[in-house]
Amino acid sequence: MCQVEEEYREPPLAPAPPSVCKTCVKCKDASAAVVVRAGDPYCRTCFKDYFIHKFRAMLGKNRVIFPGEKVLLAVSGGPSSSSMLRQVQEGLSQNAHKKLRFSPGIVYIDEGGAVGRSLEERLRTASELQAVFRSTGFPFHMVPLEQVLDVPPSVLVPAASSQPAASVYKAAVDGFLQAAGGRRPGAAVQQQDAAGLDVLEAHTASLQQLMDSATSLTARQELLSSLRQHLLVHTARSHGYSKLMLGDSCSRSAVKLLAAVCLGRGAQLAQDTGFSDSRYGDVVSVRPMRDYSAKEIAFYNHMFGVPSVLSPSLTTKTSDKSSIQQLTESFITRLQADFPSTVSTIYRTSEKLQTAGGSSGGTAGTDTCLLCVCVLDTSVGNATAFRSTLVSQCLSDSRAVPSGPDPVSAKQSRPCGGQQCGTRTCSAEDRTPDLKALLCYSCQRTLRDLSSLDRLPHYILSEAQSRARRSQLREEIRDFLLDHHDDDEDDEGLHSPPDPSVVA
Amino acid sequence: MPVQCSSCREKRAVLKRPKTGHSLCKECFFWAFEEEVHQTIKAAELFKPGESVGIAASGGKDSTVLAHVMKLLNERYNYGLDLMLISVDEGITGYRDDSLETVKRNQQQYELPLKIVSYEELYGWTMDAIVKQVGLKNNCTFCGVFRRQALDRGAIMLKVDKICTGHNADDVAETVLMNVLRGDIARLRRCTAISTTSEGDGVVPRCKPLKYAYEKEIVLYAYFKKLDYFSTECIYSPNAYRGHARTFLKDLESIRSSSIIDIIHSGENLSVRDGVKMPVQGTCSRCGYISSQALCKSCVLLEGLNRGLPKLGIGKHHRLHDKLLSQQPLTEKEERKLKSVDF
Numbered sequence: 001m002c003q004v005e006e007e008y009r010e011p012p013l014a015p016a017p018p019s020v021c022k023t024c025v026k027c028k029d030a031s032a033a034v035v036v037r038a039g040d041p042y043c044r045t046c047f048k049d050y051f052i053h054k055f056r057a058m059l060g061k062n063r064v065i066f067p068g069e070k071v072l073l074a075v076s077g078g079p080s081s082s083s084m085l086r087q088v089q090e091g092l093s094q095n096a097h098k099k100l101r102f103s104p105g106i107v108y109i110d111e112g113g114a115v116g117r118s119l120e121e122r123l124r125t126a127s128e129l130q131a132v133f134r135s136t137g138f139p140f141h142m143v144p145l146e147q148v149l150d151v152p153p154s155v156l157v158p159a160a161s162s163q164p165a166a167s168v169y170k171a172a173v174d175g176f177l178q179a180a181g182g183r184r185p186g187a188a189v190q191q192q193d194a195a196g197l198d199v200l201e202a203h204t205a206s207l208q209q210l211m212d213s214a215t216s217l218t219a220r221q222e223l224l225s226s227l228r229q230h231l232l233v234h235t236a237r238s239h240g241y242s243k244l245m246l247g248d249s250c251s252r253s254a255v256k257l258l259a260a261v262c263l264g265r266g267a268q269l270a271q272d273t274g275f276s277d278s279r280y281g282d283v284v285s286v287r288p289m290r291d292y293s294a295k296e297i298a299f300y301n302h303m304f305g306v307p308s309v310l311s312p313s314l315t316t317k318t319s320d321k322s323s324i325q326q327l328t329e330s331f332i333t334r335l336q337a338d339f340p341s342t343v344s345t346i347y348r349t350s351e352k353l354q355t356a357g358g359s360s361g362g363t364a365g366t367d368t369c370l371l372c373v374c375v376l377d378t379s380v381g382n383a384t385a386f387r388s389t390l391v392s393q394c395l396s397d398s399r400a401v402p403s404g405p406d407p408v409s410a411k412q413s414r415p416c417g418g419q420q421c422g423t424r425t426c427s428a429e430d431r432t433p434d435l436k437a438l439l440c441y442s443c444q445r446t447l448r449d450l451s452s453l454d455r456l457p458h459y460i461l462s463e464a465q466s467r468a469r470r471s472q473l474r475e476e477i478r479d480f481l482l483d484h485h486d487d488d489e490d491d492e493g494l495h496s497p498p499d500p501s502v503v504a
Numbered sequence: 505m506p507v508q509c510s511s512c513r514e515k516r517a518v519l520k521r522p523k524t525g526h527s528l529c530k531e532c533f534f535w536a537f538e539e540e541v542h543q544t545i546k547a548a549e550l551f552k553p554g555e556s557v558g559i560a561a562s563g564g565k566d567s568t569v570l571a572h573v574m575k576l577l578n579e580r581y582n583y584g585l586d587l588m589l590i591s592v593d594e595g596i597t598g599y600r601d602d603s604l605e606t607v608k609r610n611q612q613q614y615e616l617p618l619k620i621v622s623y624e625e626l627y628g629w630t631m632d633a634i635v636k637q638v639g640l641k642n643n644c645t646f647c648g649v650f651r652r653q654a655l656d657r658g659a660i661m662l663k664v665d666k667i668c669t670g671h672n673a674d675d676v677a678e679t680v681l682m683n684v685l686r687g688d689i690a691r692l693r694r695c696t697a698i699s700t701t702s703e704g705d706g707v708v709p710r711c712k713p714l715k716y717a718y719e720k721e722i723v724l725y726a727y728f729k730k731l732d733y734f735s736t737e738c739i740y741s742p743n744a745y746r747g748h749a750r751t752f753l754k755d756l757e758s759i760r761s762s763s764i765i766d767i768i769h770s771g772e773n774l775s776v777r778d779g780v781k782m783p784v785q786g787t788c789s790r791c792g793y794i795s796s797q798a799l800c801k802s803c804v805l806l807e808g809l810n811r812g813l814p815k816l817g818i819g820k821h822h823r824l825h826d827k828l829l830s831q832q833p834l835t836e837k838e839e840r841k842l843k844s845v846d847f
């Protein structure tokens with residue numbers, strides 16, 4: 001049957017024109033050294049201007065980073081985040097045309113323990129990166145992923161933002177200019193904690209066991225990315241950074257967006273791939289590199305000597321079809337080769353999306369996912385994909401059992417109305433009775449691929465227990481509550497005035 | 505070693521459900537499949553008692569299973585629906601001849617009335633004649649646009665209240681992927697809806713009772729029920745981009761079988777930023793069908809065919825709509841541009 005049901009436009013997919021031009025389109029003088037975007041040839045100088053300008057334009061347009069604010073740059077050593085570091089250096093330098101005015105620090109999360117690298121190799125990578133970081137003069141933090149095992153459960157709880165409202169931005173800029181008097185931010189503090197890698201062998205073993213408990217590479221990658229996220233937020237919080245700068249390029253964002261769709265993260269797309277992400281409330285992530293293609297970054301790094309230090313990842317030496325994320329990446333790469341507008345088209349989609357929980361602000365006070373800290377997208381609804389899977393599960397298994405005393409999960413599996421399961425509430429193959437209700441749709445899928453939940457880090461399990469207790473308690477006192485507000489509603493600081501110290 | 509059915513715990517399992525991974529016997533699979541469609545219909549309140557419902561029947565597996573299950577559920581649960589089959593004859597030699605035979609047999613097997621509407625009687629053109637004029641490369645534009653209207657026109661002729669189509673979960677997931685790849689935010693938002701409400705005169709509400717049914721399970725159902733269906737793809741190749749999306753979806757499914765439902769879940773939970781422009785739906789000033797332009801796509805295509813300017817409906821020629829409406833002649837330059845077609 002012919003599937004063409006709707007009159008689609010012809011895709012905007014002409015192959016890239018061959019780059020035969022010789023002169024720079026910008027200065028119309030120097031000979032071109034590089035071809036960017038729609039086949040425009042740029043000379044070396046103009047390309048550098050273009051590249052640097054784009055970074056500042058991205059930050060300027062979005063106006064989320066406040067003067068004097070402490071910003072933590074997450075640098076993996078890969079091309080994109082290394083290039084981001086260089087852009088911040090350029091922007092802060094004395095002779096910058098329009099100077100950036102925030103106070104940067106660097107964090108490197110060493111994932112070697114999760115991917116089975118030897119300590120020796122990990123130290124070698126770390127020391128290479130340290131040399132790069134030291135040369136910037138910025139404070140930096142070398143954090144092995146093992147340290148996530150020691151973070152407090154509160155890392156999973158969105159905190160109230162202490163951020164001044166956007167309208168205060170202009171005043172903040174003016175105030176800063178007077179107070180700072182031209183002093184260079186960032187240079188004031190020159191502390192360097194954690195010179196090497198602080199790794200406990202026992203921790204490495206626990207981390208590896210956790211990774212091994214994932215039965216699919218898809219789940220392992222998701223889990224690792226959650227742990228990395230938690231550790232980044234923890235590092236930012238404990239050192240007083242209120243912004244986290246991530247190096248996702250346009251190409252990376254497109255892959256992440258499509259992979260997120262495939263993983264059932266439609267509700268979280270805007271947060272996962274947008275310019276700014278405030279799911280944690282007090283620490284806001286920004287992605288200033290998302291306008292650059294991987295190719296542009298590679299050109300820039302090559303021409304201007306930006307070093308990158310590559311370390312193996314979970315997907316090194318795996319085939320295209322070993323995980324959903326991996327498959328998506330190779331799919332987009334192949335499509336991009338045939339249709340050069342693929343990446344930019346997908347990327348533009350993310351501009352048009354917003355988070356399900358509302359357009360702005362943190363998520364304090366609402367139920368958020370235990371793992372990814374996004375607003376839960378698991379209300380069963382009337383006719384939804386989520387409901388249909390619950391129905392299918394319970395119609396296929398007569399041993400579908402009531403899903404424990406937890407009222408939240410019991411409520412969630414109610415849609416089963418088939419005759420076979422009668423009035424029982426059932427959720428078949430429910431290996432995660434306690435956690436399930438606390439997770440978003442996609443993270444439920446991830447945890448279903450874990451052979452044992454006991455391996456999960458303590459901070460996750462302990463936060464899960466306390467949430468389960470709280471919701472049980474809420475159920476018990478339900479009849480006495482006059483209106484059904486969440487018990488977290490009185491979070492302080494949610495409506496507090498802007499903190500004057502930010503601009504001081 | 506024989507595997508026991510995980511539902512009745514008695515009989516031997518004969519299949520592993522692609523959707524859940526459970527091993528089931530034949531009867532339990534039938535039951536689960538039918539019950540799930542019933543749950544979907546009930547939860548989404550797709551029908552009201554007393555309504556007359558047209559089932560879009562192509563003779564293919566999806567619509568054959570849909571007709572079978574609709575008939576069965578209507579009796580099992582007393583929906584009180586007046587069901588009939590509606591089939592479109594595009595006039596493609598060899599392609600429809602066999603599939604229409606299948607639909608005619610279905611009519612007898614299910615004792616459902618059948619109405620065949622042909623492109624010839626609706627538009628004055630068969631697909632074969634269209635292909636002769638526009639070439640193979642662009643025919644699917646015509647085939648899709650005309651088919652959509654043909655169903656509506658047929659439905660109005662038969663005075664049905666609703667049309668249901670055989671779109672399955674794979675189709676919906678594939679469409680979500682397509683719209684992400686094309687950055688088509690308006691369609692991305694609409695494409696997961698299980699039903700369309702009446703969008704104006706000349707349009708009959710549609711719904712997809714098999715929206716959450718996996719294609720593989722539809723094939724299994726048809727196979728074990730020994731349903732009589734005609735297996736064919738449209739002989740005119742579907743567009744390349746959809747082909748890519750389909751292959752990608754199959755690969756995803758092989759990695760994680762829940763991918764199909766996961767993608768639909770994603771589509772259902774997307775929310776679009778305020779202030780993103782959505783095209784306004786109006787109606788065609790010639791035939792009254794929904795259209796965001798002055799002339800609907802099918803009227804433009806027809807105009808092009810009738811004037812010997814096939815390119816009219818293929819590219820973007822909105823500027824010419826006013827001229828066409830007021831029957832003004834086109835300039836020589838405009839004519840030349842619209843005449844040539846790549847074969």
Ligand SMILES: [Zn+2]
Binds near residue numbers: 024042
């Ligand atoms: Zn130049």
Ligand SMILES: [Zn+2]
Binds near residue numbers: 373
């Ligand atoms: Zn989650």
Ligand SMILES: [Zn+2]
Binds near residue numbers: 510514515531
């Ligand atoms: Zn059975």
Ligand SMILES: [Zn+2]
Binds near residue numbers: 647
């Ligand atoms: Zn076709």
Ligand SMILES: [Zn+2]
Binds near residue numbers: 790799800
């Ligand atoms: Zn019309």
